[in-house]
Amino acid sequence: MVTAAPQRPPGPSAIGRVTRSAATTPGRLSLVAVLLLVLTAVTGIVTALTAQAKRDTLDDLVAHREPLATAAQQIFRSLSDADATAASAFLSGGVEPAALRTRYEFDISQAGTALGKASADVGGDLMAAEQVEILSQQLPVYAGLVETARANNRQGFPAGAAYLREASGLMRSKLLPAAEQLYEINYDRLQAEQESARSVPFAPIALVVVLLLALVVTQRYLTRKTNRLLNIGLVAATASVALTMIWGTVAMVVLSSHVGDAERGGAQQVDVLVQARINSLKCRADETLTLVARGDGPGYEQEWQQLAATITGDGQGNLLRQAKDLASSDAMAGEVQLAVQNAQAWADAHRKIRELDDGGQYEEAVKVAIGDAPDSAAAAFGKLDKNLITALNAGREEFFTQTTRAGNALTGLVPGIAVLAIVAAAGITFGIRERLREYR
Amino acid sequence: MRGAAMRSVLLTLVLAFGVTACASSGHPVDLATVSSVDRPQPVGVEVNPPTTTGAATQVPPCDPTASLRPSTNLPQPGAMPTGSTMRAIQDRGRLIAGVDQNTFLFGFRNPTSNALEGFDIDRVRDVAAAIFGDPNKVQYRVITSAERIDALKSGEVDIVVRTMTATCARWVDINFSTTYYVAGQRVLVDRASQITGIDQLGGKRVCASKGSTSIARLRESPAPPEIVAVDNWSDCLVMLQQGQVVAVSTDDTILAGMVAQDPNVKMVGPRFTEEPYGIGIPKQYEDMVRFVNGVLERSITGGSWVTSYNKWLAQAGDRAVPPPARYRD
Numbered sequence: 001m002v003t004a005a006p007q008r009p010p011g012p013s014a015i016g017r018v019t020r021s022a023a024t025t026p027g028r029l030s031l032v033a034v035l036l037l038v039l040t041a042v043t044g045i046v047t048a049l050t051a052q053a054k055r056d057t058l059d060d061l062v063a064h065r066e067p068l069a070t071a072a073q074q075i076f077r078s079l080s081d082a083d084a085t086a087a088s089a090f091l092s093g094g095v096e097p098a099a100l101r102t103r104y105e106f107d108i109s110q111a112g113t114a115l116g117k118a119s120a121d122v123g124g125d126l127m128a129a130e131q132v133e134i135l136s137q138q139l140p141v142y143a144g145l146v147e148t149a150r151a152n153n154r155q156g157f158p159a160g161a162a163y164l165r166e167a168s169g170l171m172r173s174k175l176l177p178a179a180e181q182l183y184e185i186n187y188d189r190l191q192a193e194q195e196s197a198r199s200v201p202f203a204p205i206a207l208v209v210v211l212l213l214a215l216v217v218t219q220r221y222l223t224r225k226t227n228r229l230l231n232i233g234l235v236a237a238t239a240s241v242a243l244t245m246i247w248g249t250v251a252m253v254v255l256s257s258h259v260g261d262a263e264r265g266g267a268q269q270v271d272v273l274v275q276a277r278i279n280s281l282k283c284r285a286d287e288t289l290t291l292v293a294r295g296d297g298p299g300y301e302q303e304w305q306q307l308a309a310t311i312t313g314d315g316q317g318n319l320l321r322q323a324k325d326l327a328s329s330d331a332m333a334g335e336v337q338l339a340v341q342n343a344q345a346w347a348d349a350h351r352k353i354r355e356l357d358d359g360g361q362y363e364e365a366v367k368v369a370i371g372d373a374p375d376s377a378a379a380a381f382g383k384l385d386k387n388l389i390t391a392l393n394a395g396r397e398e399f400f401t402q403t404t405r406a407g408n409a410l411t412g413l414v415p416g417i418a419v420l421a422i423v424a425a426a427g428i429t430f431g432i433r434e435r436l437r438e439y440r
Numbered sequence: 441m442r443g444a445a446m447r448s449v450l451l452t453l454v455l456a457f458g459v460t461a462c463a464s465s466g467h468p469v470d471l472a473t474v475s476s477v478d479r480p481q482p483v484g485v486e487v488n489p490p491t492t493t494g495a496a497t498q499v500p501p502c503d504p505t506a507s508l509r510p511s512t513n514l515p516q517p518g519a520m521p522t523g524s525t526m527r528a529i530q531d532r533g534r535l536i537a538g539v540d541q542n543t544f545l546f547g548f549r550n551p552t553s554n555a556l557e558g559f560d561i562d563r564v565r566d567v568a569a570a571i572f573g574d575p576n577k578v579q580y581r582v583i584t585s586a587e588r589i590d591a592l593k594s595g596e597v598d599i600v601v602r603t604m605t606a607t608c609a610r611w612v613d614i615n616f617s618t619t620y621y622v623a624g625q626r627v628l629v630d631r632a633s634q635i636t637g638i639d640q641l642g643g644k645r646v647c648a649s650k651g652s653t654s655i656a657r658l659r660e661s662p663a664p665p666e667i668v669a670v671d672n673w674s675d676c677l678v679m680l681q682q683g684q685v686v687a688v689s690t691d692d693t694i695l696a697g698m699v700a701q702d703p704n705v706k707m708v709g710p711r712f713t714e715e716p717y718g719i720g721i722p723k724q725y726e727d728m729v730r731f732v733n734g735v736l737e738r739s740i741t742g743g744s745w746v747t748s749y750n751k752w753l754a755q756a757g758d759r760a761v762p763p764p765a766r767y768r769d
Contacts, residue, residue: 093554141480157701158541158548159681162482162674169483294541294549294582360534360579366554 025225026439032218033432036211037425040237043211044421047204047248051413054255057197058407065193066267066399068121069186071114073274075135076179078111080281083171086146087288088370088378090164095154108143115139118182125189131182138174142167161292168289180278187271194267197406198259201252208245215241215428222435233431237424244420251409258406265328266399270392272326273336276319277388279307280343284381287350291357291366304350311384312347323391332394339387346380353377479684482675489650489669504606505716506768507618508726510734517573525728526571529598535571537564538583538597538720542672544697545752546603556580559693560601562748563620563719563736567599570735584671586651589613592722599732600720603694605653615725616718617732618765620745621753623691624711625654628698630680635687637709641665647676647685654690657713673698680705691715693753716763737765 021027085104089096115135122128145167152160215238222231286300286307293300310319320340327333349368356365369377520526529535539560540547547560565575583591588604591597592614603623606616629635635644642663648655650669658667668685670676676688677698688695695707719736721729739745740762749760 090551091554094552137474137478138480145480152701153551155701156550156552158544158551158674159677159698159701160551161542161549162672162678165672166480166482166675166678170480173483174478294580360536362580363554 026436029432029436029439032221033428036214036218036237036428036432039207039211039214040241040421040425040428043204043207043241044417044424046207047244048414048417048421050201050204051248051251051410051417054197054201055407055410055414057193058255058259058403058410061190061193061197061262062400062403062407064121065186065190066396066403068118069183069190069270070396071117072179072183072186073277074114075111075118076176076183076278077281078107078114079139079171079175079179080278080285082107082111082146083168083176084281084285084288086149086164087168087285087292090149090153090161091288091291091366091370096150104146108139111139118186125185128182128185131178131185134174134178135182138170138178142170142175145170164292168285172285176282183274183278187267187274190267191263194259194263198256204248205245208241208248211424212238212241212245226435226438231431231434233427233429233434235427235431237427237431240420240423240427244417244424247413247416247420251413254409255406258402258409261328262399262402262406264326266395266402269323269326269328269332270395270399272319272323273388273392273395276311276323276339277385277392279310279319280346280381280384280388283307283311283350284377287353287369287377291353291362291369294362301354308347308350311343328398329394332391332398335387335391335394339384339391342380342384342387345375346377346384349375349377349380479682481684482670482672482678484650484671485675485679486650486669487645488667499609499612502608502611503766503768504608504611504616505619505718505763506766507616507718507733508729509767509769510730510737514570514731514734514738517570520571524731525598525725526731530571534577534579535564535568535599536579536581536597537567538588538591538600538602539564539580540602540672541580541582542674543603543694544674544701546693546697547601548697559621559748559752560603562744562752563601563739564599566739566744567719567732567735570731570738584651585649586671588651588720592720595722598721598728602720603691603717604720605691605715606718607653610720614723615721615729617721617729618736618767619716619718619763620736621693621717622763623693623715623717625657625690625713625715626692626695626707626711627709628680628688628690628695628705628707629686631704631706633686633708635708638689638712639663641687641689644687645685647679647688648690649673649676652690653713653715658689677701677705696753733765733767740765 022031082104085100085107089100089104092100115132118128119132119136122132145163149160149163149167152158152163154160215234219231219234219238222234223229283304286304290300290304309315310317312318312320314321320336320343324333324336324340327336353365353368356362356368367373367376371378373379515521515526518530520530539556541549541556543558543560546558547556548558549555550557561580564578564580568578569575571577581591581597583597583600583602585602588600588602589610592600600614604610604616605623606619610616627635627638627641635641638658638661640663641658641661642665644665645668646658646665647668647670648658650671655667655669658665665687668679670679673688673690673694676685676690679685680688680698681702688698692707692711699705699707719732721732736745739748745762746760749762754760
C-alpha cells in the first residue's frame with residue numbers, strides 16, 4: 001500500500017518542521033504530494049472495499065437470502081398442505097388412501113427440513129427467532145395429534161375427529177401464522193438486501209470527486225508556478241482516477257439495472273405468486289374443513305369467500321392478474337394465464353360443492369371436493385398448484401440470472417481499482433518529484 | 441474472493457480489540473431454555489365462561505316432559521296434509537335435521553363408512569321415513585350444543601335431535617316432542633383417579649359442553665369446579681386423555697360413549713340429575729310436534745325404538761324400557 005509514512009520526517013518536532021517547510025515552495029510541493037498520496041490511498045481502499053461489499057451482498061442474495069425466503073415459503077406450503085391433506089384423508093372415510101398418506105408424510109418431512117434451514121439463519125432477528133421457536137415447538141405436537149386422530153379413526157371412534165380438529169386448530173392458530181410471518185420477515189430481509197446492493201455508494205463517489213478536484217487544482221497551481229502547461233505524471237494520475245470513476249459508475253448502473261430486473265421479474269413476482277399460493281392453500285383447507293365440520297364450520301366458508309377473491313375474478317385484488325403484469329417473459333405470462341383459468345375452474349367446482357352440500361347431497365359434495373374426476377375441486381386445485389410452482393420456479397430463475405448478471409458487472413473492478421490507484425499514486429509521486437528536482 | 445478484503449479488516453480489528461477484551465463472567469451459556477409448554481387445546485375452549493343462559497327472564501313453571509298429543513292416525517308417507525309443516529318438508533324433498541357428529545352412540549360420524557350413526561340419528565331416520573317413506577331423505581346439519589335453540593328459532597333446521605334435555609327455560613323458545621330417552625348426569629374420571637363423585641370436584645378443572653344443561657348443573661354444585669367449556673363432547677374426552685381436565689361431567693349416555701372409546705376412564709358416583717331427551721321443534725310448528733310424537737309413539741309400539749336401543753345403548757344402562765309418553769293437552 002502507498003502510505004505517507006516514509007515521506008514524513010521523523011522526530012518529536014515533526015509538526016514544526018512541516019509548518020516551517022510549508023513556507024517554501026518545495027516544502028509546499030512535498031506537503032501537497034503527501035496529501036494527494038494519502039487521499040489516493042484512502043480513496044482506493046474505500047472504493048475497493050465498497051465494490052467488494054456490493055459483490056458480497058449480491059453473492060449473499062443468491063446463496064442465502066433468496067433460498068431462505070424460499071425455505072420459509074416452503075414451510076408454509078408444506079404445513080398448509082398437510083392440514084388440507086389430513087382433512088381430505090379423514091373425509092375419504094375408512095382407511096385413508098395411500099396417496100394421501102404419502103402426501104401428508106412428505107409435507108411433514110419437507111416442513112421439518114425447511115424449518116431446519118430457516119432456523120440456522122435467524123441469529124440476529126428476534127422476531128424471526130420467535131417464529132422459528134413456535135414452529136419447532138409445535139410441529140411435533142401437531143404431528144402427534146394427527147397420529148392420535150388416525151389411531152382413533154382406525155378403531156371407529158369419533159374421538160379421532162376431535163383430535164383432528166384440535167390438530168387443525170393448532171395448525172391454524174399457531175403454526176401457519178408463524179410460518180407466514182417468518183416468510184414475510186425473510187422477504188423483507190431479501191428486499192432490504194436488494195436495496196443495499198442497489199444503493200448509491202456516496203462515500204467513494206465523494207472521495208473520487210475530491211481527489212479529482214485536488215489533482216486539477218494542483219495542476220493549475222503548478223502551471224502558474226512553473227509556466228509549464230502539462231505535468232505528465234499528474235495527467236496520468238488524473239486519467240486513472242477519472243477511469244476509476246467511469247468504470248465504477250458504469251458498473252454501478254449495470255448492476256442497478258440487473259438488480260432492478262431481479263426485483264421486479266424475480267423477487268416481487270415470486271412474492272405475489274407466493275401470496276397467491278398461500279391463499280389458494282388456505283382456501284383448499286377451508287373447503288375440506290367445511291365438509292369435515294358438516295355445517296358446523298361457517299367460519300371456513302367465509303374465509304374461502306374472502307380469500308378466493310384474491311385468486312379469482314377481475315378485481316384489483318386478484319394476485320394472479322398482478323403476477324401476469326409482472327411476468328418477465330411470455331412463457332411466464334402463459335403459465336400464469338393457465339393458473340388464472342384453473343383458479344376459475346376451481347371456483348366453479350367449489351360453487352358446485354356448496355350447492356350440493358347446501359342442497360342436502362353431502363356425499364356428492366364430498367365426491368366433487370376430493371374425488372379424482374377431471375372437474376373435481378381436487379383436480380382443479382392440483383393443476384393450479386402446479387401452475388403456481390412452475391411460475392414460481394421461473395421467477396426464482398429470473399432472480400438468479402439477473403442477480404448473477406449484476407454480480408458479473410463488478411468483475412475485475414476490485415483489482416482494477418487497486419491497479420488504477422497504484423498508477424495514480426505513481427503518477428503523483430513522479431509528477432511532483434519532477435518539479436521538486438527543478439528546485440535543487 | 442468473497443469477503444477477502446473484509447476479512448483482513450476484521451482480522452485487524454480482532455487483533456486490536458481481542459487482546460484487551462476478556463471473556464465475560466464465567467458461566468456456560470444456555471441457548472435453548474424452555475420455561476413453559478403450550479399445550480394444544482380444542483378449538484373454542486373457554487375456562488369458566490360467563491353464564492349466558494337467560495337467567496334474567498322469569499321461566500314459568502311447567503312439566504318439561506309433557507308435549508302435545510298426536511292425532512290418532514299418522515298421514516301416509518309421501519301424502520302429508522296440504523298446508524302442514526310436514527307438507528312443506530315433503531315438497532322440499534328432504535328433512536333438515538340438526539344433529540351431532542361427535543357423540544359416540546348418539547350422533548357420530550362412523551370414520552369407516554363416513555355416515556352419521558347413533559341413537560339420535562335413528563330417531564331422525566324414523567321421522568324421515570314417516571314423511572317420505574325413505575329414511576335417507578335427510579340433510580344432516582351438524583350443530584353444537586350451544587347452537588341448538590338458535591338453529592330452530594332461525595328456521596335453519598326442521599328438527600333438532602341432539603341429546604337435548606327438555607327444560608322449562610327451553611320450552612319458552614321452542615317445542616319438544618315427548619321424551620324418547622331419559623339420561624342422568626354423572627362424572628367421568630381417569631381409571632386411577634381417587635374422585636368418587638361430584639362433591640369432590642370443587643376447584644378442579646372439569647370439562648363440559650357449552651350451552652348444555654350439564655354446565656349449568658356444575659355451576660350450581662355446592663363444590664363448584666373450574667369449568668372448562670368446549671364445543672363438542674368428544675373434545676372433553678380429548679382433554680381428559682391429555683390430562684388437561686380431571687373429570688368430565690354430563691349425561692351418563694354420553695359418558696358411556698366415552699368409556700366405549702377408552703377403557704382407561706370410568707364413571708363414578710350416582711346419577712344426580714334426570715335428563716329427559718326430547719326432539720326440538722320450532723315453537724310455531726305445533727302440527728309438526730304432534731306428528732313427531734305420533735312417529736315416536738309408533739316407533740315404540742312398532743319395536744324400532746327397542747331395536748335401536750339394543751344396537752346402541754344396551755351397554756350403557758339396562759333400562760330397555762321406553763319412557764312413557766306424557767301430554768299436556
